[in-house]
Amino acid sequence: MVFATTPTPPYTAVIFTSLRTPGDHGYTTMSARMEKLAAAQPGYLGIESARTGEQGITVSYWVDEAAAAAWKQVAEHLLAQERGARVWYTDYRVRVATVTRDYGPAREDGHSPRPGRSH
């Protein structure tokens, strides 16, 4: 994983900050499966993830809040959430946000080029 390729704002970011419990308990397998499953959902844009010790941050990007909400309700994802709260995570926060502005060093606006746009 490097950077998610996201379009011109607005789009939706789901910021998931977590504290892991010790041990794997099937976490690695589930995590890989959920990334693959998320990527197959309508409106999925990309995912970015990092972990320092037990502290993890995963940001998933979606075309809109409806797409993010639909992903939350996918059956297999609901099971993972339930197991996450019970087994994998000591604590977590989910923040659903609307990205209004983005930029990076390469291009002033930081998103993928679109034909016909002039900057």
Add this chain to the structure above:
Amino acid sequence: MVFATTPTPPYTAVIFTSLRTPGDHGYTTMSARMEKLAAAQPGYLGIESARTGEQGITVSYWVDEAAAAAWKQVAEHLLAQERGARVWYTDYRVRVATVTRDYGPAREDGHSPRPGRSH
């Protein structure tokens, strides 16, 4: 760092995803200094950060977009940004977002309790 203590939405999240260059080159000192300086700014709510190898995600939270924009323009932070683009980061993305909804396991809405609210 654990979880940022954030109020009832809306508030602003600045998602900074980065790829580090090899070596420290003063990064650790600057990073600690910037966290301290950010925490002293008006409208600062908190920060969450994680890193896997060269890939880092830092999310800073602000009362509104104006507070986040003011922090971007603080003189010492401008110098750090300039040095970051030149020395510390191979690449990065900044995404400014409005958090519209949040939750966690402890309380359904995941934010700090406020007197007089009924949920």
